[in-house]
Amino acid sequence: MPSETPTLTDVARLAGVSENTVSRVVRNKGSIAEETRRRVTSAIDQLGYVPNRAAGSLASSSSLIIGVLLPSLSNIVFPEVLRGIHAALVSTPYQPMIGVTDYDLRQEQKILASMLAWQPAAIITAGFEHTDESRRMLQSNRIRVAELMDIDNRPIDLAVGFSHRKAGRAAAEHLVRRGYRRIAYVGHDWTADRRAFFRYEGLCDGLQQAGLAVAAELRFNGPSSTLAGRDTLGRLQQQAGDVDAVVFSNDDMAVGGFMHCLGDGIDVPAQLALFGFNGLEIGQALPKPLSTIRSNRFLIGKTAAETLLQASERAVEPHIIDTGFDIIEGATA
Known part of the structure:
Protein backbone atom coordinates (compact mmCIF):
# COMPACT_ATOMS: atom_id res chain seq x y z
CA MET A 1 0.00 0.00 0.00
CA GLY A 48 -9.15 4.59 1.14
CA TYR A 49 -8.91 6.36 -2.22
CA VAL A 50 -11.01 9.50 -2.70
CA PRO A 51 -11.44 11.00 -6.20
CA ASN A 52 -10.35 14.62 -6.50
CA ARG A 53 -13.49 16.52 -7.53
CA ALA A 54 -11.64 19.76 -6.93
CA ALA A 55 -9.32 19.25 -9.88
CA GLY A 56 -9.75 22.02 -12.41
CA SER A 57 -11.74 25.17 -11.75
CA LEU A 58 -11.95 24.78 -7.97
CA ALA A 59 -8.46 23.45 -7.38
CA SER A 60 -7.06 26.85 -6.47
CA SER A 61 -9.60 27.35 -3.69
CA SER A 62 -9.92 23.80 -2.37
CA SER A 63 -7.33 24.28 0.39
CA LEU A 64 -9.56 26.91 2.01
CA ILE A 65 -12.28 24.38 2.88
CA ILE A 66 -12.58 22.91 6.39
CA GLY A 67 -14.95 19.94 6.43
CA VAL A 68 -17.08 19.78 9.60
CA LEU A 69 -19.09 16.64 10.37
CA LEU A 70 -21.50 16.98 13.31
CA PRO A 71 -24.00 14.41 14.66
CA SER A 72 -26.84 16.90 15.11
CA LEU A 73 -27.86 20.54 14.96
CA SER A 74 -31.19 20.01 16.71
CA ASN A 75 -29.89 20.71 20.21
CA ILE A 76 -27.61 23.42 21.55
CA VAL A 77 -24.56 21.20 22.13
CA PHE A 78 -23.17 20.95 18.61
CA PRO A 79 -24.27 24.42 17.43
CA GLU A 80 -22.10 25.75 20.28
CA VAL A 81 -19.18 23.66 19.00
CA LEU A 82 -19.85 25.11 15.55
CA ARG A 83 -19.84 28.64 16.99
CA GLY A 84 -16.38 27.95 18.36
CA ILE A 85 -15.17 26.71 14.97
CA HIS A 86 -16.64 29.81 13.32
CA ALA A 87 -14.95 32.09 15.84
CA ALA A 88 -11.57 30.55 14.98
CA LEU A 89 -12.12 30.79 11.20
CA VAL A 90 -13.90 34.15 10.89
CA SER A 91 -10.69 36.18 10.57
CA THR A 92 -9.06 33.67 8.19
CA PRO A 93 -9.74 32.86 4.51
CA TYR A 94 -10.98 29.37 5.49
CA GLN A 95 -14.65 28.43 5.25
CA PRO A 96 -16.44 25.47 6.89
CA MET A 97 -18.28 22.90 4.80
CA ILE A 98 -20.84 21.38 7.17
CA GLY A 99 -22.44 17.93 7.11
CA VAL A 100 -24.93 16.47 9.63
CA THR A 101 -24.72 12.71 10.23
CA ASP A 102 -27.73 12.16 12.56
CA TYR A 103 -25.47 9.86 14.62
CA ASP A 104 -25.36 7.44 11.67
CA LEU A 105 -21.84 6.16 10.93
CA ARG A 106 -22.80 5.08 7.41
CA GLN A 107 -24.13 8.56 6.75
CA GLU A 108 -20.87 9.98 8.11
CA GLN A 109 -18.96 7.77 5.67
CA LYS A 110 -21.08 9.01 2.75
CA ILE A 111 -20.68 12.69 3.63
CA LEU A 112 -16.99 12.26 4.39
CA ALA A 113 -16.32 10.77 0.96
CA SER A 114 -18.11 13.73 -0.65
CA MET A 115 -16.14 16.23 1.40
CA LEU A 116 -12.76 14.61 0.80
CA ALA A 117 -13.42 14.65 -2.93
CA TRP A 118 -13.07 18.45 -2.76
CA GLN A 119 -9.65 18.19 -1.10
CA PRO A 120 -10.34 20.16 2.11
CA ALA A 121 -7.50 21.47 4.22
CA ALA A 122 -8.81 19.58 7.25
CA ILE A 123 -11.71 17.52 8.57
CA ILE A 124 -13.39 18.08 11.95
CA THR A 125 -15.64 15.32 13.25
CA ALA A 126 -17.23 14.31 16.56
CA GLY A 127 -15.97 11.34 18.52
CA PHE A 128 -13.77 8.37 17.67
CA GLU A 129 -16.47 6.11 16.24
CA HIS A 130 -16.18 5.67 12.45
CA THR A 131 -16.81 2.88 9.96
CA ASP A 132 -13.69 1.02 8.83
CA GLU A 133 -14.02 2.72 5.43
CA SER A 134 -14.22 6.19 6.99
CA ARG A 135 -11.18 5.50 9.15
CA ARG A 136 -9.18 4.35 6.13
CA MET A 137 -10.14 7.50 4.22
CA LEU A 138 -9.14 9.75 7.12
CA GLN A 139 -5.87 7.94 7.74
CA SER A 140 -4.74 7.53 4.13
CA ASN A 141 -5.49 11.03 2.87
CA ARG A 142 -3.02 12.56 5.31
CA ILE A 143 -4.93 15.81 5.77
CA ARG A 144 -5.34 17.23 9.27
CA VAL A 145 -8.14 15.56 11.25
CA ALA A 146 -9.65 16.71 14.56
CA GLU A 147 -11.94 14.37 16.52
CA LEU A 148 -13.92 16.35 19.07
CA MET A 149 -15.75 15.90 22.39
CA ASP A 150 -13.82 12.89 23.72
CA ILE A 151 -10.22 12.08 24.68
CA ASP A 152 -10.60 8.52 26.01
CA ASN A 153 -9.08 6.92 22.91
CA ARG A 154 -6.18 7.34 20.50
CA PRO A 155 -6.99 9.92 17.81
CA ILE A 156 -6.11 9.70 14.14
CA ASP A 157 -4.41 13.09 14.38
CA LEU A 158 -5.85 15.51 16.96
CA ALA A 159 -8.43 15.03 19.73
CA VAL A 160 -9.98 17.98 21.55
CA GLY A 161 -12.44 17.49 24.40
CA PHE A 162 -12.57 15.84 27.79
CA SER A 163 -12.89 12.43 29.41
CA HIS A 164 -16.53 11.39 29.67
CA ARG A 165 -15.58 8.60 32.04
CA LYS A 166 -14.00 11.16 34.37
CA ALA A 167 -17.13 13.28 34.08
CA GLY A 168 -19.24 10.30 35.16
CA ARG A 169 -16.95 9.65 38.12
CA ALA A 170 -17.12 13.33 39.07
CA ALA A 171 -20.93 13.12 39.16
CA ALA A 172 -20.76 10.11 41.48
CA GLU A 173 -18.23 11.78 43.76
CA HIS A 174 -20.31 14.96 43.98
CA LEU A 175 -23.46 13.08 45.00
CA VAL A 176 -21.65 10.85 47.50
CA ARG A 177 -20.09 13.92 49.15
CA ARG A 178 -23.59 15.35 49.47
CA GLY A 179 -24.69 12.26 51.38
CA TYR A 180 -26.73 10.46 48.71
CA ARG A 181 -26.51 6.66 48.76
CA ARG A 182 -29.38 5.25 46.66
CA ILE A 183 -28.41 6.77 43.33
CA ALA A 184 -30.33 5.83 40.18
CA TYR A 185 -29.66 6.47 36.48
CA VAL A 186 -32.06 7.66 33.77
CA GLY A 187 -30.69 7.73 30.24
CA HIS A 188 -31.35 7.52 26.52
CA ASP A 189 -30.17 5.22 23.72
CA TRP A 190 -26.44 4.44 23.89
CA THR A 191 -26.27 2.97 20.38
CA ALA A 192 -26.01 6.39 18.77
CA ASP A 193 -24.53 8.29 21.74
CA ARG A 194 -21.53 6.32 22.97
CA ARG A 195 -20.29 9.23 25.06
CA ALA A 196 -23.38 8.89 27.27
CA PHE A 197 -22.40 5.25 27.82
CA PHE A 198 -18.88 6.28 28.81
CA ARG A 199 -20.32 8.68 31.39
CA TYR A 200 -22.46 5.83 32.73
CA GLU A 201 -19.34 3.67 33.04
CA GLY A 202 -17.62 6.48 34.94
CA LEU A 203 -20.64 6.86 37.23
CA CYS A 204 -20.54 3.14 38.05
CA ASP A 205 -16.77 3.33 38.72
CA GLY A 206 -17.20 6.33 41.00
CA LEU A 207 -19.97 4.66 42.99
CA GLN A 208 -17.94 1.47 43.28
CA GLN A 209 -15.05 3.46 44.76
CA ALA A 210 -17.48 4.56 47.48
CA GLY A 211 -18.71 1.01 48.07
CA LEU A 212 -21.98 1.67 46.22
CA ALA A 213 -23.67 0.64 42.98
CA VAL A 214 -26.39 2.10 40.78
CA ALA A 215 -29.56 1.48 42.80
CA ALA A 216 -31.86 1.43 39.77
CA GLU A 217 -31.66 2.38 36.11
CA LEU A 218 -33.91 2.87 33.12
CA ARG A 219 -33.16 4.06 29.60
CA PHE A 220 -35.45 5.49 26.96
CA ASN A 221 -35.17 3.62 23.66
CA GLY A 222 -34.48 6.66 21.51
CA PRO A 223 -32.72 10.04 21.47
CA SER A 224 -32.70 12.28 24.52
CA SER A 225 -35.44 14.86 25.04
CA THR A 226 -37.24 16.62 27.87
CA LEU A 227 -40.33 14.46 27.27
CA ALA A 228 -38.22 11.30 27.39
CA GLY A 229 -36.65 12.45 30.66
CA ARG A 230 -40.02 13.23 32.20
CA ASP A 231 -41.67 9.96 31.21
CA THR A 232 -38.65 7.74 31.95
CA LEU A 233 -38.22 9.13 35.47
CA GLY A 234 -41.92 8.49 36.08
CA ARG A 235 -41.57 4.87 34.99
CA LEU A 236 -38.40 4.39 37.03
CA GLN A 237 -40.12 5.59 40.20
CA GLN A 238 -42.96 3.15 39.64
CA GLN A 239 -40.53 0.26 39.17
CA ALA A 240 -37.64 1.05 41.49
CA GLY A 241 -39.20 2.20 44.72
CA ASP A 242 -37.18 4.49 46.94
CA VAL A 243 -34.10 6.28 45.54
CA ASP A 244 -32.71 9.56 46.84
CA ALA A 245 -30.90 10.86 43.71
CA VAL A 246 -31.04 10.38 39.94
CA VAL A 247 -28.22 11.00 37.47
CA PHE A 248 -29.51 11.74 33.96
CA SER A 249 -27.62 11.12 30.73
CA ASN A 250 -27.82 14.84 29.92
CA ASP A 251 -29.55 18.10 30.81
CA ASP A 252 -32.40 17.58 28.32
CA MET A 253 -33.39 14.43 30.19
CA ALA A 254 -32.81 16.06 33.59
CA VAL A 255 -35.03 19.06 32.78
CA GLY A 256 -37.78 16.59 31.85
CA GLY A 257 -37.18 14.84 35.16
CA PHE A 258 -37.60 18.14 36.98
CA MET A 259 -40.93 18.66 35.18
CA HIS A 260 -42.07 15.22 36.36
CA CYS A 261 -41.24 16.18 39.94
CA LEU A 262 -43.17 19.45 39.59
CA GLY A 263 -46.20 17.61 38.27
CA ASP A 264 -46.13 14.94 41.00
CA GLY A 265 -45.38 17.33 43.86
CA ILE A 266 -41.94 15.82 44.55
CA ASP A 267 -39.71 18.21 46.48
CA VAL A 268 -36.35 18.61 44.73
CA PRO A 269 -33.86 17.96 46.25
CA ALA A 270 -35.40 17.15 49.66
CA GLN A 271 -37.25 14.10 48.36
CA LEU A 272 -35.30 13.45 45.18
CA ALA A 273 -32.04 14.98 43.93
CA LEU A 274 -31.47 15.47 40.19
CA PHE A 275 -28.12 15.70 38.39
CA GLY A 276 -27.55 16.32 34.67
CA PHE A 277 -24.78 16.81 32.15
CA ASN A 278 -23.87 19.56 29.67
CA GLY A 279 -24.56 22.77 31.60
CA LEU A 280 -27.29 23.99 29.25
CA GLU A 281 -28.89 27.39 29.82
CA ILE A 282 -32.36 25.86 30.12
CA GLY A 283 -31.22 23.85 33.14
CA GLN A 284 -30.01 26.99 34.88
CA ALA A 285 -33.32 28.76 34.10
CA LEU A 286 -35.37 26.24 36.11
CA PRO A 287 -37.01 27.46 39.38
CA LYS A 288 -34.16 25.58 41.05
CA PRO A 289 -31.01 25.68 38.88
CA LEU A 290 -29.97 22.21 37.77
CA SER A 291 -26.95 20.56 39.39
CA THR A 292 -24.88 19.36 36.45
CA ILE A 293 -21.53 19.19 34.67
CA ARG A 294 -20.67 21.89 32.14
CA SER A 295 -18.71 20.88 29.06
CA ASN A 296 -16.71 23.64 27.36
CA ARG A 297 -18.32 23.20 23.94
CA PHE A 298 -17.44 26.59 22.41
CA LEU A 299 -13.83 26.18 23.57
CA ILE A 300 -13.64 22.69 22.07
CA GLY A 301 -14.65 23.94 18.61
CA LYS A 302 -12.45 27.04 18.75
CA THR A 303 -9.39 25.18 20.03
CA ALA A 304 -9.73 22.44 17.41
CA ALA A 305 -9.94 24.86 14.46
CA GLU A 306 -7.11 27.04 15.76
CA THR A 307 -4.85 24.04 16.34
CA LEU A 308 -5.50 22.60 12.89
CA LEU A 309 -4.56 25.90 11.26
CA GLN A 310 -1.27 26.14 13.16
CA ALA A 311 0.29 23.38 11.03
CA SER A 312 -0.72 21.90 7.70
CA GLU A 313 1.07 18.59 8.38
CA ARG A 314 0.21 15.96 10.95
CA ALA A 315 2.64 15.46 13.80
CA VAL A 316 4.44 12.13 14.09
CA GLU A 317 2.35 11.25 17.15
CA PRO A 318 -1.35 12.08 17.65
CA HIS A 319 -2.06 15.03 19.93
CA ILE A 320 -4.72 15.30 22.66
CA ILE A 321 -6.00 18.57 24.14
CA ASP A 322 -8.08 18.27 27.33
CA THR A 323 -10.48 21.21 27.65
CA GLY A 324 -11.84 19.85 30.94
CA PHE A 325 -15.27 20.26 32.53
CA ASP A 326 -16.80 22.00 35.54
CA ILE A 327 -19.27 20.97 38.21
CA ILE A 328 -22.22 23.36 38.47
CA GLU A 329 -23.47 22.83 42.02
CA GLY A 330 -26.91 24.23 41.25
CA ALA A 331 -29.81 23.61 43.64
CA THR A 332 -31.17 20.20 42.63
CA ALA A 333 -28.48 17.99 44.20
Whole structure:
Protein backbone atom coordinates (compact mmCIF):
# COMPACT_ATOMS: atom_id res chain seq x y z
CA MET A 1 0.00 0.00 0.00
CA PRO A 2 1.25 3.53 -0.75
CA SER A 3 2.62 5.62 2.12
CA GLU A 4 1.18 8.87 0.74
CA THR A 5 -2.35 9.78 -0.30
CA PRO A 6 -3.55 6.96 -2.62
CA THR A 7 -3.96 7.92 -6.26
CA LEU A 8 -5.99 6.69 -9.20
CA THR A 9 -2.81 4.94 -10.39
CA ASP A 10 -2.59 3.01 -7.11
CA VAL A 11 -6.19 1.86 -7.49
CA ALA A 12 -5.61 0.77 -11.10
CA ARG A 13 -2.49 -1.21 -10.11
CA LEU A 14 -4.25 -2.99 -7.21
CA ALA A 15 -7.35 -3.75 -9.28
CA GLY A 16 -5.32 -4.89 -12.29
CA VAL A 17 -7.06 -2.51 -14.71
CA SER A 18 -6.20 0.65 -16.60
CA GLU A 19 -6.42 4.13 -15.08
CA ASN A 20 -9.08 4.95 -17.65
CA THR A 21 -11.20 2.05 -16.38
CA VAL A 22 -10.88 3.30 -12.79
CA SER A 23 -11.87 6.79 -13.91
CA ARG A 24 -14.95 5.45 -15.68
CA VAL A 25 -16.01 3.45 -12.60
CA VAL A 26 -15.51 6.49 -10.34
CA ARG A 27 -17.51 8.73 -12.70
CA ASN A 28 -20.04 5.93 -13.43
CA LYS A 29 -19.55 6.50 -17.14
CA GLY A 30 -19.81 3.89 -19.88
CA SER A 31 -20.35 0.17 -19.77
CA ILE A 32 -18.24 -1.66 -17.17
CA ALA A 33 -18.29 -5.41 -16.54
CA GLU A 34 -19.67 -6.16 -13.07
CA GLU A 35 -16.58 -8.14 -12.03
CA THR A 36 -14.33 -5.26 -13.14
CA ARG A 37 -16.46 -2.77 -11.23
CA ARG A 38 -16.27 -5.00 -8.14
CA ARG A 39 -12.44 -5.18 -8.32
CA VAL A 40 -12.16 -1.42 -8.70
CA THR A 41 -14.54 -0.60 -5.85
CA SER A 42 -12.81 -3.18 -3.64
CA ALA A 43 -9.43 -1.54 -4.38
CA ILE A 44 -10.90 1.90 -3.63
CA ASP A 45 -12.20 0.68 -0.25
CA GLN A 46 -8.95 -1.10 0.58
CA LEU A 47 -6.78 1.94 -0.20
CA GLY A 48 -9.15 4.59 1.14
CA TYR A 49 -8.91 6.36 -2.22
CA VAL A 50 -11.01 9.50 -2.70
CA PRO A 51 -11.44 11.00 -6.20
CA ASN A 52 -10.35 14.62 -6.50
CA ARG A 53 -13.49 16.52 -7.53
CA ALA A 54 -11.64 19.76 -6.93
CA ALA A 55 -9.32 19.25 -9.88
CA GLY A 56 -9.75 22.02 -12.41
CA SER A 57 -11.74 25.17 -11.75
CA LEU A 58 -11.95 24.78 -7.97
CA ALA A 59 -8.46 23.45 -7.38
CA SER A 60 -7.06 26.85 -6.47
CA SER A 61 -9.60 27.35 -3.69
CA SER A 62 -9.92 23.80 -2.37
CA SER A 63 -7.33 24.28 0.39
CA LEU A 64 -9.56 26.91 2.01
CA ILE A 65 -12.28 24.38 2.88
CA ILE A 66 -12.58 22.91 6.39
CA GLY A 67 -14.95 19.94 6.43
CA VAL A 68 -17.08 19.78 9.60
CA LEU A 69 -19.09 16.64 10.37
CA LEU A 70 -21.50 16.98 13.31
CA PRO A 71 -24.00 14.41 14.66
CA SER A 72 -26.84 16.90 15.11
CA LEU A 73 -27.86 20.54 14.96
CA SER A 74 -31.19 20.01 16.71
CA ASN A 75 -29.89 20.71 20.21
CA ILE A 76 -27.61 23.42 21.55
CA VAL A 77 -24.56 21.20 22.13
CA PHE A 78 -23.17 20.95 18.61
CA PRO A 79 -24.27 24.42 17.43
CA GLU A 80 -22.10 25.75 20.28
CA VAL A 81 -19.18 23.66 19.00
CA LEU A 82 -19.85 25.11 15.55
CA ARG A 83 -19.84 28.64 16.99
CA GLY A 84 -16.38 27.95 18.36
CA ILE A 85 -15.17 26.71 14.97
CA HIS A 86 -16.64 29.81 13.32
CA ALA A 87 -14.95 32.09 15.84
CA ALA A 88 -11.57 30.55 14.98
CA LEU A 89 -12.12 30.79 11.20
CA VAL A 90 -13.90 34.15 10.89
CA SER A 91 -10.69 36.18 10.57
CA THR A 92 -9.06 33.67 8.19
CA PRO A 93 -9.74 32.86 4.51
CA TYR A 94 -10.98 29.37 5.49
CA GLN A 95 -14.65 28.43 5.25
CA PRO A 96 -16.44 25.47 6.89
CA MET A 97 -18.28 22.90 4.80
CA ILE A 98 -20.84 21.38 7.17
CA GLY A 99 -22.44 17.93 7.11
CA VAL A 100 -24.93 16.47 9.63
CA THR A 101 -24.72 12.71 10.23
CA ASP A 102 -27.73 12.16 12.56
CA TYR A 103 -25.47 9.86 14.62
CA ASP A 104 -25.36 7.44 11.67
CA LEU A 105 -21.84 6.16 10.93
CA ARG A 106 -22.80 5.08 7.41
CA GLN A 107 -24.13 8.56 6.75
CA GLU A 108 -20.87 9.98 8.11
CA GLN A 109 -18.96 7.77 5.67
CA LYS A 110 -21.08 9.01 2.75
CA ILE A 111 -20.68 12.69 3.63
CA LEU A 112 -16.99 12.26 4.39
CA ALA A 113 -16.32 10.77 0.96
CA SER A 114 -18.11 13.73 -0.65
CA MET A 115 -16.14 16.23 1.40
CA LEU A 116 -12.76 14.61 0.80
CA ALA A 117 -13.42 14.65 -2.93
CA TRP A 118 -13.07 18.45 -2.76
CA GLN A 119 -9.65 18.19 -1.10
CA PRO A 120 -10.34 20.16 2.11
CA ALA A 121 -7.50 21.47 4.22
CA ALA A 122 -8.81 19.58 7.25
CA ILE A 123 -11.71 17.52 8.57
CA ILE A 124 -13.39 18.08 11.95
CA THR A 125 -15.64 15.32 13.25
CA ALA A 126 -17.23 14.31 16.56
CA GLY A 127 -15.97 11.34 18.52
CA PHE A 128 -13.77 8.37 17.67
CA GLU A 129 -16.47 6.11 16.24
CA HIS A 130 -16.18 5.67 12.45
CA THR A 131 -16.81 2.88 9.96
CA ASP A 132 -13.69 1.02 8.83
CA GLU A 133 -14.02 2.72 5.43
CA SER A 134 -14.22 6.19 6.99
CA ARG A 135 -11.18 5.50 9.15
CA ARG A 136 -9.18 4.35 6.13
CA MET A 137 -10.14 7.50 4.22
CA LEU A 138 -9.14 9.75 7.12
CA GLN A 139 -5.87 7.94 7.74
CA SER A 140 -4.74 7.53 4.13
CA ASN A 141 -5.49 11.03 2.87
CA ARG A 142 -3.02 12.56 5.31
CA ILE A 143 -4.93 15.81 5.77
CA ARG A 144 -5.34 17.23 9.27
CA VAL A 145 -8.14 15.56 11.25
CA ALA A 146 -9.65 16.71 14.56
CA GLU A 147 -11.94 14.37 16.52
CA LEU A 148 -13.92 16.35 19.07
CA MET A 149 -15.75 15.90 22.39
CA ASP A 150 -13.82 12.89 23.72
CA ILE A 151 -10.22 12.08 24.68
CA ASP A 152 -10.60 8.52 26.01
CA ASN A 153 -9.08 6.92 22.91
CA ARG A 154 -6.18 7.34 20.50
CA PRO A 155 -6.99 9.92 17.81
CA ILE A 156 -6.11 9.70 14.14
CA ASP A 157 -4.41 13.09 14.38
CA LEU A 158 -5.85 15.51 16.96
CA ALA A 159 -8.43 15.03 19.73
CA VAL A 160 -9.98 17.98 21.55
CA GLY A 161 -12.44 17.49 24.40
CA PHE A 162 -12.57 15.84 27.79
CA SER A 163 -12.89 12.43 29.41
CA HIS A 164 -16.53 11.39 29.67
CA ARG A 165 -15.58 8.60 32.04
CA LYS A 166 -14.00 11.16 34.37
CA ALA A 167 -17.13 13.28 34.08
CA GLY A 168 -19.24 10.30 35.16
CA ARG A 169 -16.95 9.65 38.12
CA ALA A 170 -17.12 13.33 39.07
CA ALA A 171 -20.93 13.12 39.16
CA ALA A 172 -20.76 10.11 41.48
CA GLU A 173 -18.23 11.78 43.76
CA HIS A 174 -20.31 14.96 43.98
CA LEU A 175 -23.46 13.08 45.00
CA VAL A 176 -21.65 10.85 47.50
CA ARG A 177 -20.09 13.92 49.15
CA ARG A 178 -23.59 15.35 49.47
CA GLY A 179 -24.69 12.26 51.38
CA TYR A 180 -26.73 10.46 48.71
CA ARG A 181 -26.51 6.66 48.76
CA ARG A 182 -29.38 5.25 46.66
CA ILE A 183 -28.41 6.77 43.33
CA ALA A 184 -30.33 5.83 40.18
CA TYR A 185 -29.66 6.47 36.48
CA VAL A 186 -32.06 7.66 33.77
CA GLY A 187 -30.69 7.73 30.24
CA HIS A 188 -31.35 7.52 26.52
CA ASP A 189 -30.17 5.22 23.72
CA TRP A 190 -26.44 4.44 23.89
CA THR A 191 -26.27 2.97 20.38
CA ALA A 192 -26.01 6.39 18.77
CA ASP A 193 -24.53 8.29 21.74
CA ARG A 194 -21.53 6.32 22.97
CA ARG A 195 -20.29 9.23 25.06
CA ALA A 196 -23.38 8.89 27.27
CA PHE A 197 -22.40 5.25 27.82
CA PHE A 198 -18.88 6.28 28.81
CA ARG A 199 -20.32 8.68 31.39
CA TYR A 200 -22.46 5.83 32.73
CA GLU A 201 -19.34 3.67 33.04
CA GLY A 202 -17.62 6.48 34.94
CA LEU A 203 -20.64 6.86 37.23
CA CYS A 204 -20.54 3.14 38.05
CA ASP A 205 -16.77 3.33 38.72
CA GLY A 206 -17.20 6.33 41.00
CA LEU A 207 -19.97 4.66 42.99
CA GLN A 208 -17.94 1.47 43.28
CA GLN A 209 -15.05 3.46 44.76
CA ALA A 210 -17.48 4.56 47.48
CA GLY A 211 -18.71 1.01 48.07
CA LEU A 212 -21.98 1.67 46.22
CA ALA A 213 -23.67 0.64 42.98
CA VAL A 214 -26.39 2.10 40.78
CA ALA A 215 -29.56 1.48 42.80
CA ALA A 216 -31.86 1.43 39.77
CA GLU A 217 -31.66 2.38 36.11
CA LEU A 218 -33.91 2.87 33.12
CA ARG A 219 -33.16 4.06 29.60
CA PHE A 220 -35.45 5.49 26.96
CA ASN A 221 -35.17 3.62 23.66
CA GLY A 222 -34.48 6.66 21.51
CA PRO A 223 -32.72 10.04 21.47
CA SER A 224 -32.70 12.28 24.52
CA SER A 225 -35.44 14.86 25.04
CA THR A 226 -37.24 16.62 27.87
CA LEU A 227 -40.33 14.46 27.27
CA ALA A 228 -38.22 11.30 27.39
CA GLY A 229 -36.65 12.45 30.66
CA ARG A 230 -40.02 13.23 32.20
CA ASP A 231 -41.67 9.96 31.21
CA THR A 232 -38.65 7.74 31.95
CA LEU A 233 -38.22 9.13 35.47
CA GLY A 234 -41.92 8.49 36.08
CA ARG A 235 -41.57 4.87 34.99
CA LEU A 236 -38.40 4.39 37.03
CA GLN A 237 -40.12 5.59 40.20
CA GLN A 238 -42.96 3.15 39.64
CA GLN A 239 -40.53 0.26 39.17
CA ALA A 240 -37.64 1.05 41.49
CA GLY A 241 -39.20 2.20 44.72
CA ASP A 242 -37.18 4.49 46.94
CA VAL A 243 -34.10 6.28 45.54
CA ASP A 244 -32.71 9.56 46.84
CA ALA A 245 -30.90 10.86 43.71
CA VAL A 246 -31.04 10.38 39.94
CA VAL A 247 -28.22 11.00 37.47
CA PHE A 248 -29.51 11.74 33.96
CA SER A 249 -27.62 11.12 30.73
CA ASN A 250 -27.82 14.84 29.92
CA ASP A 251 -29.55 18.10 30.81
CA ASP A 252 -32.40 17.58 28.32
CA MET A 253 -33.39 14.43 30.19
CA ALA A 254 -32.81 16.06 33.59
CA VAL A 255 -35.03 19.06 32.78
CA GLY A 256 -37.78 16.59 31.85
CA GLY A 257 -37.18 14.84 35.16
CA PHE A 258 -37.60 18.14 36.98
CA MET A 259 -40.93 18.66 35.18
CA HIS A 260 -42.07 15.22 36.36
CA CYS A 261 -41.24 16.18 39.94
CA LEU A 262 -43.17 19.45 39.59
CA GLY A 263 -46.20 17.61 38.27
CA ASP A 264 -46.13 14.94 41.00
CA GLY A 265 -45.38 17.33 43.86
CA ILE A 266 -41.94 15.82 44.55
CA ASP A 267 -39.71 18.21 46.48
CA VAL A 268 -36.35 18.61 44.73
CA PRO A 269 -33.86 17.96 46.25
CA ALA A 270 -35.40 17.15 49.66
CA GLN A 271 -37.25 14.10 48.36
CA LEU A 272 -35.30 13.45 45.18
CA ALA A 273 -32.04 14.98 43.93
CA LEU A 274 -31.47 15.47 40.19
CA PHE A 275 -28.12 15.70 38.39
CA GLY A 276 -27.55 16.32 34.67
CA PHE A 277 -24.78 16.81 32.15
CA ASN A 278 -23.87 19.56 29.67
CA GLY A 279 -24.56 22.77 31.60
CA LEU A 280 -27.29 23.99 29.25
CA GLU A 281 -28.89 27.39 29.82
CA ILE A 282 -32.36 25.86 30.12
CA GLY A 283 -31.22 23.85 33.14
CA GLN A 284 -30.01 26.99 34.88
CA ALA A 285 -33.32 28.76 34.10
CA LEU A 286 -35.37 26.24 36.11
CA PRO A 287 -37.01 27.46 39.38
CA LYS A 288 -34.16 25.58 41.05
CA PRO A 289 -31.01 25.68 38.88
CA LEU A 290 -29.97 22.21 37.77
CA SER A 291 -26.95 20.56 39.39
CA THR A 292 -24.88 19.36 36.45
CA ILE A 293 -21.53 19.19 34.67
CA ARG A 294 -20.67 21.89 32.14
CA SER A 295 -18.71 20.88 29.06
CA ASN A 296 -16.71 23.64 27.36
CA ARG A 297 -18.32 23.20 23.94
CA PHE A 298 -17.44 26.59 22.41
CA LEU A 299 -13.83 26.18 23.57
CA ILE A 300 -13.64 22.69 22.07
CA GLY A 301 -14.65 23.94 18.61
CA LYS A 302 -12.45 27.04 18.75
CA THR A 303 -9.39 25.18 20.03
CA ALA A 304 -9.73 22.44 17.41
CA ALA A 305 -9.94 24.86 14.46
CA GLU A 306 -7.11 27.04 15.76
CA THR A 307 -4.85 24.04 16.34
CA LEU A 308 -5.50 22.60 12.89
CA LEU A 309 -4.56 25.90 11.26
CA GLN A 310 -1.27 26.14 13.16
CA ALA A 311 0.29 23.38 11.03
CA SER A 312 -0.72 21.90 7.70
CA GLU A 313 1.07 18.59 8.38
CA ARG A 314 0.21 15.96 10.95
CA ALA A 315 2.64 15.46 13.80
CA VAL A 316 4.44 12.13 14.09
CA GLU A 317 2.35 11.25 17.15
CA PRO A 318 -1.35 12.08 17.65
CA HIS A 319 -2.06 15.03 19.93
CA ILE A 320 -4.72 15.30 22.66
CA ILE A 321 -6.00 18.57 24.14
CA ASP A 322 -8.08 18.27 27.33
CA THR A 323 -10.48 21.21 27.65
CA GLY A 324 -11.84 19.85 30.94
CA PHE A 325 -15.27 20.26 32.53
CA ASP A 326 -16.80 22.00 35.54
CA ILE A 327 -19.27 20.97 38.21
CA ILE A 328 -22.22 23.36 38.47
CA GLU A 329 -23.47 22.83 42.02
CA GLY A 330 -26.91 24.23 41.25
CA ALA A 331 -29.81 23.61 43.64
CA THR A 332 -31.17 20.20 42.63
CA ALA A 333 -28.48 17.99 44.20
